[in-house]
Amino acid sequence: MNKIQVIVGLGSCGIAAGAAKVYNEIERIKEADNLDFVLKKTSCIGMCFKEPLVEIKDDTGSYLYGEVDTKKIDAILESHIIKSIPLKDYLVYSDVIETPDSKYFKGQVKIALRNCGYIDPESIEEYEARKGYQAIKKIAEEKISCQDVIKIVIDSGLRGRGGGGFPTGLKWKFANSSPGTEKYVICNADEGDPGAFMDRSVLEGDPHSVLEGMIIAAYSIGANQGVIYCRAEYPLAVKRLNKAIEQARQKGYLGKDIFGIEGFDFDIYVKEGAGAFVCGEETALIASVEGERGMPRRRPPFPAVSGLWRKPTNINNVETYANIPWIILNGAAEFSKYGTEKSKGTKVFALTGKIKNGGLVEVPMGITIREIIYNLGGGIIGDKKFKAVQLGGPSGGCIPEYLSDTIVDYDSVNATGAIMGSGGMVVMDETTCMVDVARFFLDFTQKESCGKCTFCRIGTKRMLEILTRITEGEGKEGDIEKLETLANQIRESSLCGLGQTAPNPVLTTIKYFRDEYEAHIRDKKCPALYCKKLLTYEVIPEKCVGCFVCKRGCPVNAIEGEKKQVHFIKQELCIKCGDCYSKCKFDAIKVF
Amino acid sequence: MRIERFCKIEEKEALTQDVNLNLIEPLIKKYKYKKGNLIPLLQGVQNIYGYIPEQAFYEISRQTGLKLNDLYGVATFYAQFRLKPVGKNIVRICHGTACHVQNASKVTEDLLNFLEIKDGETTPDGIFTVESVACLGCCSLAPVMMIGDETYGKLTGKKAVDIVKEVRRKEVLKSKKIEEPSTN
Numbered sequence: 001m002n003k004i005q006v007i008v009g010l011g012s013c014g015i016a017a018g019a020a021k022v023y024n025e026i027e028r029i030k031e032a033d034n035l036d037f038v039l040k041k042t043s044c045i046g047m048c049f050k051e052p053l054v055e056i057k058d059d060t061g062s063y064l065y066g067e068v069d070t071k072k073i074d075a076i077l078e079s080h081i082i083k084s085i086p087l088k089d090y091l092v093y094s095d096v097i098e099t100p101d102s103k104y105f106k107g108q109v110k111i112a113l114r115n116c117g118y119i120d121p122e123s124i125e126e127y128e129a130r131k132g133y134q135a136i137k138k139i140a141e142e143k144i145s146c147q148d149v150i151k152i153v154i155d156s157g158l159r160g161r162g163g164g165g166f167p168t169g170l171k172w173k174f175a176n177s178s179p180g181t182e183k184y185v186i187c188n189a190d191e192g193d194p195g196a197f198m199d200r201s202v203l204e205g206d207p208h209s210v211l212e213g214m215i216i217a218a219y220s221i222g223a224n225q226g227v228i229y230c231r232a233e234y235p236l237a238v239k240r241l242n243k244a245i246e247q248a249r250q251k252g253y254l255g256k257d258i259f260g261i262e263g264f265d266f267d268i269y270v271k272e273g274a275g276a277f278v279c280g281e282e283t284a285l286i287a288s289v290e291g292e293r294g295m296p297r298r299r300p301p302f303p304a305v306s307g308l309w310r311k312p313t314n315i316n317n318v319e320t321y322a323n324i325p326w327i328i329l330n331g332a333a334e335f336s337k338y339g340t341e342k343s344k345g346t347k348v349f350a351l352t353g354k355i356k357n358g359g360l361v362e363v364p365m366g367i368t369i370r371e372i373i374y375n376l377g378g379g380i381i382g383d384k385k386f387k388a389v390q391l392g393g394p395s396g397g398c399i400p401e402y403l404s405d406t407i408v409d410y411d412s413v414n415a416t417g418a419i420m421g422s423g424g425m426v427v428m429d430e431t432t433c434m435v436d437v438a439r440f441f442l443d444f445t446q447k448e449s450c451g452k453c454t455f456c457r458i459g460t461k462r463m464l465e466i467l468t469r470i471t472e473g474e475g476k477e478g479d480i481e482k483l484e485t486l487a488n489q490i491r492e493s494s495l496c497g498l499g500q501t502a503p504n505p506v507l508t509t510i511k512y513f514r515d516e517y518e519a520h521i522r523d524k525k526c527p528a529l530y531c532k533k534l535l536t537y538e539v540i541p542e543k544c545v546g547c548f549v550c551k552r553g554c555p556v557n558a559i560e561g562e563k564k565q566v567h568f569i570k571q572e573l574c575i576k577c578g579d580c581y582s583k584c585k586f587d588a589i590k591v592f
Numbered sequence: 593m594r595i596e597r598f599c600k601i602e603e604k605e606a607l608t609q610d611v612n613l614n615l616i617e618p619l620i621k622k623y624k625y626k627k628g629n630l631i632p633l634l635q636g637v638q639n640i641y642g643y644i645p646e647q648a649f650y651e652i653s654r655q656t657g658l659k660l661n662d663l664y665g666v667a668t669f670y671a672q673f674r675l676k677p678v679g680k681n682i683v684r685i686c687h688g689t690a691c692h693v694q695n696a697s698k699v700t701e702d703l704l705n706f707l708e709i710k711d712g713e714t715t716p717d718g719i720f721t722v723e724s725v726a727c728l729g730c731c732s733l734a735p736v737m738m739i740g741d742e743t744y745g746k747l748t749g750k751k752a753v754d755i756v757k758e759v760r761r762k763e764v765l766k767s768k769k770i771e772e773p774s775t776n
Contacts, residue, residue: 012729013730016744016745048731048732051732051733191729194687194692194726194727195688195727195731196731232635232672233728234729271631271632272631272632272635273672274631274635274672274673275670275671275672276670276671288631289628290627290628291630291631292666293665293666293669294670309627350731352689352690352731352732352734353690353693354694359732426690426693428693437692437693440692444726448726450669
């Protein structure tokens with residue numbers, strides 16, 4: 001009989017939800033009661049909505065407990081470890097017992113996330129036990145030439161997972177054929193999209209797979225130095241990457257003549273970003289690595305020809321690199337088995353917003369948005385009406401409910417006006433105001449514009465001003481058209497992806513939710529009842545009992561009425577704070 | 593574009609009198625002759641002081657030969673760098689998309705009202721600086737804020753205010769050197 005394993009998920013989300021406290025508590029109980037099991041750590045398994053998660057593995061199978069706190073863990077350990085009876089009440093997933101939440105894992109195919117939540121990310125041995133570093137060893141042993149490696153990657157159909165969707169193999173081919181002996185490999189881990197955390201999970205959960213992917217890329221293009229440009233907002237990812245690099249160096253996986261390939265010297269270091277969204281753009285990222293202001297420059301020349309320190313450079317995103325070892329080991333055909341004609345393999349999405357089961361999912365390309373939201377995501381919180389899903393962050397757009405049978409691949413998503421992006425999927429329900437969403441993204445891009453291109457710098461500011469005006473009830477006829485004109489100008493006159501795509505959230509919301517814009521502008525109403533200045537609060541006379549609660553709470557004394565008599569809100573004084581609405585115990589205040 | 597500048601002269605005199613430049617000596621030595629290391633150098637300086645004091649710019653420029661305007665250009669470009677002193681605890685309120693649709697602006701509003709400061713400012717007692725940030729990457733716990741390295745999720749305005757009150761209470765006790773009564 002193998003020893004029972006108790007594994008605690010210690011990703012950033014898990015720790016924020018209290019997983020570290022649970023871990024310490026398990027350790028304490030184990031010592032105090034002298035229990036016989038192995039206590040281990042892992043990272044995010046993807047079920048963020050049930051964090052903190054504790055998995056118990058015994059001879060009968062694996063049992064995942066969710067929303068564990070220091071009180072529940074006592075009961076779980078007592079039942080499962082001492083009495084050997086799995087505690088069904090707290091069980092969220094098991095390969096033995098069917099649970100209501102098990103739908104979350106059905107339909108998922110894990111390639112990039114193959115080890116996340118299964119291994120201790122701080123142990124190189126556990127990575128190796130799951131075929132880690134076997135791909136590069138295979139290349140070394142079978143003496144696969146760099147051309148052949150590139151061919152495998154091209155044949156697999158893998159496209160850049162950072163959002164652009166450029167074929168990865170082709171990128172490598174260009175960097176490989178660029179002349180020069182000094183070349184670089186960069187991993188773009190500057191995941192700046194608000195609402196996306198796929199790369200963080202991979203870096204925290206399986207850093208070695210990214211290192212191995214980079215080593216294979218370096219071998220293919222002939223690079224000797226690798227850089228991981230990671231957001232400074234991800235301290236845990238930076239820590240685990242540095243630890244992984246140190247372990248790889250000790251094993252001789254980084255350094256000189258690695259894996260017995262003569263003349264193949266390669267090392268990696270981590271460069272921390274300093275908080276600029278535009279640095280996710282490859283030329284801006286390179287400028288930042290060089291210690292400059294992270295401003296993009298004109299392409300061509302592309303980084304494959306002239307990148308870091310003007311040398312040929314290959315830049316891929318975290319998830320792209322994480323796919324590489326799997327592709328080399330299992331072959332191009334096995335990877336291209338998944339997906340659609342032009343988009344192969346799987347994609348990781350960070351499912352967030354008004355969704356029941358928020359978290360990280362990896363699905364084969366070609367699945368529909370509806371399937372992701374309802375089958376994996378479990379539908380909308382409070383069973384409200386699903387309105388739209390936002391894909392691709394500030395560069396992307398909103399796809400309305402009636403297009404939710406759109407399949408997930410680069411070309412189908414682009415056809416809606418949104419972009420696939422890096423994989424943030426924010427679900428919105430009927431209480432989300434689409435004009436406000438557009439304003440929110442413009443506010444973001446406007447702040448993050450580096451200021452180099454006039455239209456991006458000033459145009460986004462003008463668009464934001466118009467949108468803010470509309471949400472405050474000051475919208476004018478012609479505003480929508482003005483927004484469209486500005487959007488096209490910004491799109492056409494910006495150098496980099498940030499500016500070219502910044503108008504997307506506005507254009508898609510106008511395209512699909514024009515009526516909401518019109519309601520704001522003409523009727524001065526917000527149909528989603530979100531924009532504060534456009535709301536009206538009124539007392540429903542039949543329901544009001546005259547209890548004084550709202551009157552006492554009103555910060556501007558806008559409510560009048562005698563005790564036990566119907567109250568009245570003076571509209572000219574009301575500041576629309578909503579205090580009366582939330583305090584009324586009799587639902588006697590209506591908002592419209 | 594975000595624009596941040598050094599604080600006004602009168603503010604500055606009160607704030608920047610005693611900056612011990614010896615503290616950054618090892619950092620400058622470490623990064624001096626390596627190309628492309630300005631950002632890690634500034635990050636190191638900020639880790640020491642909590643912000644980048646004006647004197648540090650002069651010192652770095654003097655020793656490395658980098659131009660002052662290049663230093664200032666880089667420091668003002670990145671959101672991470674601060675040119676003003678900050679409070680003991682930095683409260684970072686997430687305004688990512690997921691937090692936004694879960695009403696993060698209400699959390700911010702309530703918190704700022706309670707602390708009686710504006711976004712980016714420090715409380716007069718020097719205990720808190722509030723910053724709104726784009727995304728902390730804990731979207732499934734939205735709305736989220738971080739105080740120091742601790743993350744708090746699924747917030748409401750009231751919950752956020754309660755957390756801040758608790759942190760302040762502890763800080764005040766600490767400054768008065770009163771031992772927290774043990775709960776065990």
